[in-house]
Amino acid sequence: MHAISFIQDLAVIMLVAGVVTILFHRLKQPVVLGYIVAGFIIGPHTPPFGLIHDEDTIKTLAELGVIFLMFCLGLEFSLRKLFKVGATAFIAAFLEIVLMIWIGFEIGRWFGWNTMDSLFLGAILAISSTTIIVKALNDLKMKNERFAQLIFGVLIVEDILGIGIIALLSGIAVSGSVSSGEVFSTVGKLSLFMIVALVIGILLVPRLLAYVAKFESNEMLLITVLGLCFGFCLLVVKLEYSMVLGAFLIGAIMAESRQLLKIERLIEPVRDLFSAIFFVAIGLMIDPSILVEYAWPIVVITLAVVLGKMLSCGMGAFIAGNDGRTSLRVGMGLSQIGEFSFIIAALGVTLQVTSDFLYPVAVAVSAITTLLTPYLIRAADPLSIRLGKVVPSRVARVLSLYGEWLRSIQPQGEGAMLAAMIRRILLQVGVNLALVIAIFFSGGYFAGRIGSWLSEWVADAGQQKALIWGAALLLSLPFLIAAYRKLKALSMLLAEMGVKPEMAGRHTQRVRRVIAEVIPLLSLLVIFLLLSALSASILPTSELLLVIVVVAAVVVALLWRWLIRVHTRMQVALLETLENNRDHSH
């Protein structure tokens, strides 16, 4: 009977995993390592024999483990947290990822591996392990120190960049080539998709969850959450992105819901169950003979991870203005790879573009670096003291001068407020334009289907195109107007600041007004040209285009207030969700 062999597999997994994790817990090692070791023990490569009969089903459940892991990562991530993360985190994470991908790629090439293996190795080394770091900092009781907060910030930025890497790798693996144009277009499309998904998701999902939560049934809430999670993953897969991205995004969307705590409490046991299976399944794949064969690369890569991350993250933290000791601690805390690396390695296996040895090598490096993490964190302080003694005093003075200089050029008081305002306006313009672009994109994407549906009434293909393009423009109007108004506010602000009476004299007011009018109009024109280019496939002939634009202008003139109100209502709803949640988040 199929079911019984399956239950037997689960029993073996859970029993061995339970015993080994208790053992690892007593040895003060992370539970995750225990799972991998448990998988190794019951795996087919270790004596006495393979204890797992139905490896396919276990692997399917392990995929669920990945989804739940990323979903929970998304739940813990939140847009607000991302906005709060300082420059340090952005700079450190960016430096780390770029440097580690490069190092990994070069190491791969040096060992004579093929391009795809080397590229995936770089991606595998790029991202540190949230699970392991949180565990280690918890154990060392350092969770509330400043450097720990910086590390958490870096991890949040890493998550979002990691999602981008996964999307990029999928694209590259399918097309088989790496061109900068393709990278640019992939990143662009991905950002567009994420912005649109987040805006629409945050408008709809928290409201739906609040409605379901009213019934006060944990069961219904859980089923709804799971339905949304799997459904969104499916949608993302249909759009040819990775399921991982979908799980993370829907998690991030639900993180803005008032029911966040309850959802986390309900989803945690499910995640623990499936992620245990995921990590055990990783252990199942370890073949000791591969580890022996690749012992040398494993050592080199481990050293590269530890030193590379220490250097890149430490440098990033230092450049962003932290003192040497904190920077070193940040760098040494992030010196390991973990669950993200497994997911990327698994992606390579699934897409069948990487060699068989890459996964076990990644697991081995992760295991060694995980074991090193607590020692590295503890070693950071003594090391910084010793370094302080060794470094020549002139170098030390230059370094400390850099910190002071950086603090001196940072905008203070009114300047800082102004910078925040400008950032905010640019963000709003960006979101609105992303929505406009998404509308035109979808118009182009569904043009064929809409056209065949329209053909009952409108036979001419050109007129169909005009209708679709016109409808897209109509739908975009609230966002276009909003973007225009934000841009106008920005240019007024800039005109006020840039054109001082000392310079322009009695023309001050006039110059300012011209600038305030010209900038937004110019940008709208640029946007319009961009849109035309992006929606080339559905762009009507110029005569029809003119008609549409005239109609749109009339609509704008007549419905100006109403369009503004529609947009304001949406914006209020969005901000309400984001604000409301603030009191409830942890």
Added chain:
Amino acid sequence: MHAISFIQDLAVIMLVAGVVTILFHRLKQPVVLGYIVAGFIIGPHTPPFGLIHDEDTIKTLAELGVIFLMFCLGLEFSLRKLFKVGATAFIAAFLEIVLMIWIGFEIGRWFGWNTMDSLFLGAILAISSTTIIVKALNDLKMKNERFAQLIFGVLIVEDILGIGIIALLSGIAVSGSVSSGEVFSTVGKLSLFMIVALVIGILLVPRLLAYVAKFESNEMLLITVLGLCFGFCLLVVKLEYSMVLGAFLIGAIMAESRQLLKIERLIEPVRDLFSAIFFVAIGLMIDPSILVEYAWPIVVITLAVVLGKMLSCGMGAFIAGNDGRTSLRVGMGLSQIGEFSFIIAALGVTLQVTSDFLYPVAVAVSAITTLLTPYLIRAADPLSIRLGKVVPSRVARVLSLYGEWLRSIQPQGEGAMLAAMIRRILLQVGVNLALVIAIFFSGGYFAGRIGSWLSEWVADAGQQKALIWGAALLLSLPFLIAAYRKLKALSMLLAEMGVKPEMAGRHTQRVRRVIAEVIPLLSLLVIFLLLSALSASILPTSELLLVIVVVAAVVVALLWRWLIRVHTRMQVALLETLENNRDHSH
């Protein structure tokens, strides 16, 4: 890709289940029905087309749903609750099950179905649905009324009898025949297994869980609980019982743990997830054409369930001394079938002994009776009033006299205390003897393996047997001595009560002492003969037996106190677990 079609299935299941259950919740119908309808909608038998691609994997997960459902039923069940349940529950549940099996069997025969179908139909009708009743009473806000408490008692007894029915059916289905001897031996072995599993389980499992709970990691506790659950299910399967029994038993064992509340909180989301899949999978199997074809049997069976359960449970409650109104409410509350029926129907499908139509028919009857439940509960009061008016006053007087008579013959004060004492002693003797029998059984079961292991030192098969039998006797000594001492206490009690000085005159003391000595010795002799018969396969020759018994007698004489102490310590540990839990249970 396999994983993606699986995720797609899960997404469809969860999305449709979510929407339908919200709808059903708004219509004030149980969520369970919503799941079944959701399964029906996405199933292969309804237009537009089957939305599920990988039905096998879904069915495997549905099996997990059964395990988690029964495990949680076990967690809610508890030995203490069973002891507290009054005579009403026992009588009503017993009457109900016997009557419903008989009615179901006769209906099946009447429709010309084969013996196995008819037998399974009887079993399907036997047990009411805890889920549905709890939901209905909750909705009607009647959970704390007296008749509701009686119903919960009946449900607890039903659970344990239902487990027995499943074990019996498995045996009958495999052997293909129903003989009273086999039924007796199956029930005997099952009771033995359950007692031994409960005693050993309650001694070990709560201690293990308490140890794991010390680490304060929900993840580790969950993995341990799941490992024990699946592991025990596997053991039970190897002993050729149903997995369902294993899940229920290990749940009942964990119910005695101090971590019960935490375990329930952790396991609930996992159960909700998999039980949703289970109920959806039931819906998947419904074929409307079968329902149309078997419309007539469905109507008849539905009527039989409603009327049969009303009558049998109501009568049982009345016989046990409840007034007519309460009895009617108990009977009408229990008038439906549910999850247990699905499990029994699934058993028939798995063992391939029932026809294809039985499962959908059971589902249809369950759906109809579930929908009727709240109306029946509400109709009980008006019906009892109307019945009170219709029934001739003489009949009514006889009925009320019965209740008074019953109350008059119930032991009061000292008598009730004495009866409780005797019950307690008999229970302890029974448990101890069950352990002894289990030891000898295991000896016989493993005799072959132990023999081949012993053959290095002891070549002669007769001597091997003697060694095994002797070891079994040695292991049994603490329990035998405990049983002997309990029996002695009981016979002293009986002698004190039975032999009054008015009758025996000056011989009173002597007669009492003789009775107090003879009864336990006689019972021990009977036990000994029984053991010999049960362990016939490993019984040594009479000379060796004599030697063993003499050795055992010497051991008993020398180690009497130590053996008593060993037993007392075990008993204390067991009772401590049962008592300790009392403060924490809900």
